[in-house]
C-alpha cells in the first residue's frame with residue numbers, strides 16, 4: 001500500500017508513491033516510463049515550533065492543547081542544477097532562546113541550524129541555488145528568501161496577488177500577509193506561475209497548484225529513480241488525521257479549495273501508485 005513518511009510540521013508532509021504503468025491515465029502526472037528523474041532529494045532542518053492551541057489546526061478538537069511542529073526545507077539536485085523548496089524560519093532566530101514568531105499569541109519557532117550552514121555541508125553556497133520555489137508565503141516558509149538574491153524565485157501568481165491585495169478577513173491573516181510582504185521583499189528574478197508547471201521540462205519536478213491554505217499554495221511533485229514519485233505538500237495538510245478526514249485548519253483562507261486540494265493530492269497518489277510487493 002501507500003508509503004507515508006510524515007513529519008508533523010508546518011512544512012513537511014511527505015507522501016511517497018511508487019510509479020506504475022497505469023500512472024498517467026488522464027492526469028498531469030508524468031508517465032513514469034518516460035518522465036525524467038531528479039538526481040537527489042535532501043531534507044533540511046528549517047526550524048521547529050510550539051503552538052499553544054492545536055484546535056487552530058483541528059477546529060473543535062483538542063482545544064487549548066499544545067502541539068509541536070517541525071519546519072522542513074527540501075533541496076533537489078537535477079543534473080548540475082539545484083532547486084530549494086521553501087526557506088524556513090529566518091536565520092536571525094538561530095539559537096535564540098526567545099524564538100521567533102509569525103503569530104506571537106499562538107506559536108513560537110526555534111532554529112537550531114541555518115539553511116546556509118546546511119547547504120555548506122553539501123558544498124553549496126546560496127549563489128549555487130538556481131531556483132528557490134516556495135510553497136506559500138507564511139513566514140516560516142519564506143524566512144530566508146532574501147539570502148538568495150541571485151536565484152529565480154518561483155511562486156504562484158495567485159499567492160503574490162494575495163499578499164499585495166487589501167485586508168484579509170481577520171487580524172491574524174492581515175499580520176501574516178504583512179509579514180509575507182516584508183520577508184519576500186522584491187526579488188529581482190521573481191517568476192510568477194499559473195497552475196501546474198513542469199520546472200525542468202522533463203517531467204521530473206512539477207509545481208502543483210494546491211490552493212486553500214493560502215490562495216496560491218502549491219506542492220512539489222518530484223520523480224526520483226529509486227523512490228518513484230514524492231509529493232512535497234507544503235502546508236496543504238499538517239496532520240495525518242486531517243488528511244484522512246478532510247479537516248481544514250481555521251487559518252486557511254478557503255475551506256472548499258483546501259478540501260479540493262487534498263483530493264487532488266489523493267488522486268495524484270492513486271495514479272502514481274502501484275501495488276507494493
Ligand SMILES: [Zn+2]
Nearest residue numbers: 136138213235
Ligand atoms: Zn502555512
